[in-house]
Amino acid sequence: MEERPREPQSHYDDEISLVDLAATFLKRRRVFYAVLFSVLLAGIIYAVLMPEKYDYVSLIKLAEKEPGSYIEKPATVIATLENRWLPEYQSTYHADHDEQIPFEILFENPENTGLIRMVSEASPSQSEGVKQSHALLIDKLSEAQSAAVSNLRENLERQIESLSSTIKMLEGATDAGAAIAAAFEKRLSLEATLNSMQPMEVLTVSRESAERKGPARSLIVLLAGLLGLMGGVFLAFFTEFASLVKAQLTET
Structure with missing residues (x-):
C-alpha cells in the first residue's frame, strides 16, 4: 500500500512560547524590579505623609x-x-x-x-x-x-387676648352659647400651642468622628504594590520589544 505523504506542519515565525516569555522576563528583570520598588516606595511615602482627616x-x-x-x-x-x-x-x-x-x-x-x-x-x-x-x-x-x-x-398671645375679649363680650349676649364654646376651644388650642x-x-x-476618613494606609501600600507589579511586567516586555525594534532598524 502506498503511504500518503505527511503534510508539513505549519510553522509561524512569530509564535512565542512560555519559555520565550520567561526568558525575556528574566533578561529584563532589572527593569521589573526598578519599577516595582519605585512605585512601592512612592506608595509607602504617600501613605506615611498623607494627612489624617x-x-x-x-x-x-x-x-x-x-x-x-x-x-x-x-x-x-x-x-x-x-x-x-x-x-x-x-x-x-x-x-x-x-x-x-x-x-x-x-x-x-x-x-x-x-x-x-x-x-x-x-x-x-x-x-x-x-x-x-x-x-x-x-x-x-x-x-x-x-x-x-x-x-x-x-x-x-395676641390671638389669645383677642379671643378672651370676644368671650367676655359674648357672655352677656343671648343665644351665644355655641359661639362662646367655639371661642373657648380655639383659645385652649392656642394656649396649648403656646x-x-x-x-x-x-x-x-x-x-x-471616631474613625479617620479616606483609605487606610495599608490599602494604599497594597494598591501601590499591585500597580508596581503590573507596571513592572509591562515595562519589562516593552523594553525588550523596543530593543528588538531598534536592532531591526539598525540592521536595515
Missing part, C-alpha cells in the same frame, strides 16, 4: 411649634444656610485671609427629623477653624430661630 459634625435641633411640627421647615433652613449665610461667611473669610476656606461645610437633614447636621472634612490642625466656622453659622441660625419663636409667641413651643437647641458643635 476626620469628619467634624455639628448637630442642631430646630425650634418646635408643636411636637413634630417645626416653626421653619428644615429644607427652608438648609436653603438659607447654603445660599445666604455660608456665602456671606466665605466672602468675609476671603477678605480677612485672602484665601478660600480650606474645608467644605455641608448641611444635611436626617429624614423625618427636625435636625440640621453641619459636616466638614478636615485635618486635626484645621479643627479650630472648623469649630469657629460652625459656631458662627450656628449663631446666625440661632438668631433667626429666636426671632421666629418670638414672632410666633407674640402672634399667639405652652408646647420649644426653642432651638444646639446638641453638639464640631464633634470629631
Whole structure:
C-alpha cells in the first residue's frame, strides 16, 4: 500500500512560547524590579505623609411649634444656610485671609427629623477653624430661630387676648352659647400651642468622628504594590520589544 505523504506542519515565525516569555522576563528583570520598588516606595511615602482627616459634625435641633411640627421647615433652613449665610461667611473669610476656606461645610437633614447636621472634612490642625466656622453659622441660625419663636409667641398671645375679649363680650349676649364654646376651644388650642413651643437647641458643635476618613494606609501600600507589579511586567516586555525594534532598524 502506498503511504500518503505527511503534510508539513505549519510553522509561524512569530509564535512565542512560555519559555520565550520567561526568558525575556528574566533578561529584563532589572527593569521589573526598578519599577516595582519605585512605585512601592512612592506608595509607602504617600501613605506615611498623607494627612489624617476626620469628619467634624455639628448637630442642631430646630425650634418646635408643636411636637413634630417645626416653626421653619428644615429644607427652608438648609436653603438659607447654603445660599445666604455660608456665602456671606466665605466672602468675609476671603477678605480677612485672602484665601478660600480650606474645608467644605455641608448641611444635611436626617429624614423625618427636625435636625440640621453641619459636616466638614478636615485635618486635626484645621479643627479650630472648623469649630469657629460652625459656631458662627450656628449663631446666625440661632438668631433667626429666636426671632421666629418670638414672632410666633407674640402672634399667639395676641390671638389669645383677642379671643378672651370676644368671650367676655359674648357672655352677656343671648343665644351665644355655641359661639362662646367655639371661642373657648380655639383659645385652649392656642394656649396649648403656646405652652408646647420649644426653642432651638444646639446638641453638639464640631464633634470629631471616631474613625479617620479616606483609605487606610495599608490599602494604599497594597494598591501601590499591585500597580508596581503590573507596571513592572509591562515595562519589562516593552523594553525588550523596543530593543528588538531598534536592532531591526539598525540592521536595515
